Amino acid sequence: MDFTSLNISTLANYLRTVPSVTALLGDMDALDIVEVGDGNLNYVYFVSSQANPRASLVVKQALPYMRLVGEGWPLTRHRSDREAHALRQFGALCPQHVPQVLHFDSAQSLIIMQRLSHHQNLRKGLIQGLRYPFLAQHLSGYLARTLFHGSDLYLGADAKKQAVAQTINGELCKITEDLVFTCPFEDHASNVYSPALPRTEIERLHNNPALRVAAAQMKWAFMNQTETLLHGDLHTGSVMVNQTDTYVIDPEFACYGPLGFDPGLLLANLFTAYLSQDWHRLQAGEDPAPYQDWLLAQAGDLWRGFSESFLRLWQEHEDQAGAGFMGCARDASSQTLFRQQFVRRIFSDALGFAGCELIRRTLGLAKVAEVASIPDPQARAAIELRTLSLGEALLLQRHHIINIDQALDLARQTRRSLP
Numbered sequence: 001m002d003f004t005s006l007n008i009s010t011l012a013n014y015l016r017t018v019p020s021v022t023a024l025l026g027d028m029d030a031l032d033i034v035e036v037g038d039g040n041l042n043y044v045y046f047v048s049s050q051a052n053p054r055a056s057l058v059v060k061q062a063l064p065y066m067r068l069v070g071e072g073w074p075l076t077r078h079r080s081d082r083e084a085h086a087l088r089q090f091g092a093l094c095p096q097h098v099p100q101v102l103h104f105d106s107a108q109s110l111i112i113m114q115r116l117s118h119h120q121n122l123r124k125g126l127i128q129g130l131r132y133p134f135l136a137q138h139l140s141g142y143l144a145r146t147l148f149h150g151s152d153l154y155l156g157a158d159a160k161k162q163a164v165a166q167t168i169n170g171e172l173c174k175i176t177e178d179l180v181f182t183c184p185f186e187d188h189a190s191n192v193y194s195p196a197l198p199r200t201e202i203e204r205l206h207n208n209p210a211l212r213v214a215a216a217q218m219k220w221a222f223m224n225q226t227e228t229l230l231h232g233d234l235h236t237g238s239v240m241v242n243q244t245d246t247y248v249i250d251p252e253f254a255c256y257g258p259l260g261f262d263p264g265l266l267l268a269n270l271f272t273a274y275l276s277q278d279w280h281r282l283q284a285g286e287d288p289a290p291y292q293d294w295l296l297a298q299a300g301d302l303w304r305g306f307s308e309s310f311l312r313l314w315q316e317h318e319d320q321a322g323a324g325f326m327g328c329a330r331d332a333s334s335q336t337l338f339r340q341q342f343v344r345r346i347f348s349d350a351l352g353f354a355g356c357e358l359i360r361r362t363l364g365l366a367k368v369a370e371v372a373s374i375p376d377p378q379a380r381a382a383i384e385l386r387t388l389s390l391g392e393a394l395l396l397q398r399h400h401i402i403n404i405d406q407a408l409d410l411a412r413q414t415r416r417s418l419p
């Protein structure tokens with residue numbers, strides 16, 4: 001069948017032909033199909049059978065354009081090949097944190113996957129002030145396992161090079177290169193400035209040569225440090241949670257890139273959640289401080305958990321293989337030093353990527369709900385001055401911040417230091 005853009009009625013006929021779907025849903029005579037409607041790029045449907053409403057699945061189809069903009073923004077539908085591949089690879093490594101792919105049809109750019117029925121989008125949960133006891137533990141484990149196993153530390157040199165070649169995702173990488181690393185740092189037409197954000201502050205950032213250089217360095221790293229298979233868009237809206245589970249969805253931006261990229265994006269989104277609580281918790285009539293402490297504790301635990309697990313996986317792998325990346329180290333100290341410096345370098349990269357993410361979510365095209373939903377323009381701008389200031393500091397100081405506690409202190413100081 002040639003590629004067809006499916007709708008609710010044509011999708012029902014399609015699903016009746018897929019054995020794994022009929023096996024899961026049972027009676028296929030009367031299906032309930034709803035379009036979720038909150039995806040930016042794709043069409044996502046929830047499907048269940050009226051005869052057996054408890055069984056349910058998700059269908060995601062990529063059309064040859066961006067859903068939010070329409071046909072005016074063409075975009076390869078083959079992004080769903082990248083998403084299906086990444087869901088399968090990450091799912092094999094972390095089945096408890098990735099929805100299971102039940103069926104993939106490359107010709108239709110269509111993925112059918114496990115529905116996370118009792119889970120909420122993490123960004124929405126954080127806006128509501130909810131806590132998730134396993135969040136940092138689960139996400140740090142996910143990051144360590146996925147990022148380690150895609151790298152040369154685990155794969156054979158040849159397999160790694162093949163993997164880089166087979167996972168090229170040029171059009172989606174270009175979106176990141178433009179919208180994360182380039183346009184927000186100049187007065188670009190695609191930028192969207194919130195109404196009360198002072199133009200002088202925007203211009204100050206755009207005219208700061210050191211900041212422009214730092215952003216360009218991060219862009220270069222993103223384009224050239226093909227260290228591991230990234231999720232590529234790991235913000236808090238790509239995480240679904242409840243009190244016991246954590247799932248990472250939507251890896252259509254997956255590509256080979258720097259080890260610090262995914263952790264950096266998550267850190268930036270936790271920092272944005274932290275800074276925006278001065279609005280959201282006050283609106284709920286609460287003291288923001290306890291929840292803000294919890295959010296920063298998550299960021300700390302996320303980084304520490306990731307770096308410890310990554311080093312443990314590395315050690316275990318080399319013990320098992322009986323060979324090390326740096327060859328036969330006669331003295332343990334050279335190996336220890338290499339690993340320490342390696343993780344230190346991932347950390348400064350992560351801080352740089354976090355800085356870019358904070359700035360691009362404030363000045364660039366794509367916003368985050370915890371800030372963009374603040375109806376009072378002055379209150380929104382007050383938070384945005386902080387996200388910009390923290391982003392700038394992380395980018396400029398990324399080589400001098402020596403541990404996560406210093407980064408968390410910087411977030412606290414940024415919150416306090418502005419009006």
Ligand code: ADP
Binds near residue numbers: 040252
């Ligand atoms: P897009 O790539 O268009 O951004 P997403 O993959 O983020 O689409 O999905 C859009 C929304 O659909 C998510 O925010 C979530 O609410 C819902 N969704 C996506 N996948 C699942 C899933 N496996 N289970 C439950 N809900 C899902």
Ligand code: MG
Binds near residue numbers: 040041042250252
């Ligand atoms: Mg997406």
